Amino acid sequence: MFNPVARESVQTDHERTRTVTRPSRPDSELSPPAVPEQHPAKSRVFVVDDHAMFRDGLRSVINLEPDLLVCGDAPGAEEAMLGISESRPDLVILDISLAGTSGIDLTKAIKRELRGRLPVLVVSMHAESLYAERALRAGAMDMS
Numbered sequence: 856m857f858n859p860v861a862r863e864s865v866q867t868d869h870e871r872t873r874t875v876t877r878p879s880r881p882d883s884e885l886s887p888p889a890v891p892e893q894h895p896a897k898s899r900v901f902v903v904d905d906h907a908m909f910r911d912g913l914r915s916v917i918n919l920e921p922d923l924l925v926c927g928d929a930p931g932a933e934e935a936m937l938g939i940s941e942s943r944p945d946l947v948i949l950d951i952s953l954a955g956t957s958g959i960d961l962t963k964a965i966k967r968e969l970r971g972r973l974p975v976l977v978v979s980m981h982a983e984s985l986y987a988e989r990a991l992r993a994g995a996m997d998m999s
Contacts, residue, residue, distance in 0.1 A: 899926040903935040903949035932956035951979040951986055959993045966994035
């Protein structure tokens with residue numbers, strides 16, 4: 856039977872009990888059970904740098920973000936191309952100055968092999984705009 860008013864006792868901070876009257880609803884009007892919150896998939900990031908300490912630090916910082924996950928890393932171009940093809944990241948972050956093949960050449964190779972579908976973010980310690988211009992011409996992301 857439908858009870859229009861529900862009464863319950865509530866304990867307050869002052870150790871007194873009071874009665875609270877709240878309208879009640881029949882079971883058919885109750886809200887459905889809560890559905891677990893759906894979390895979107897994390898964006899997968901691949902890191903390329905020839906300094907292991909930098910790769911580890913960047914991995915730690917990126918993995919602190921709730922929507923990002925480092926799916927792999929590599930010290931050089933050859934390992935990067937293999938790792939990128941295996942891990943299928945959503946973004947590559949690479950150093951412009953790699954041992955062996957430059958980050959510019961690696962960016963070109965990534966764009967050529969993956970037909971430009973994979974965004975590449977190039978990081979550099981160099982302040983000269985020439986490096987940025989070369990990275991952009993190679994296909995790196997423009998963050999301006």
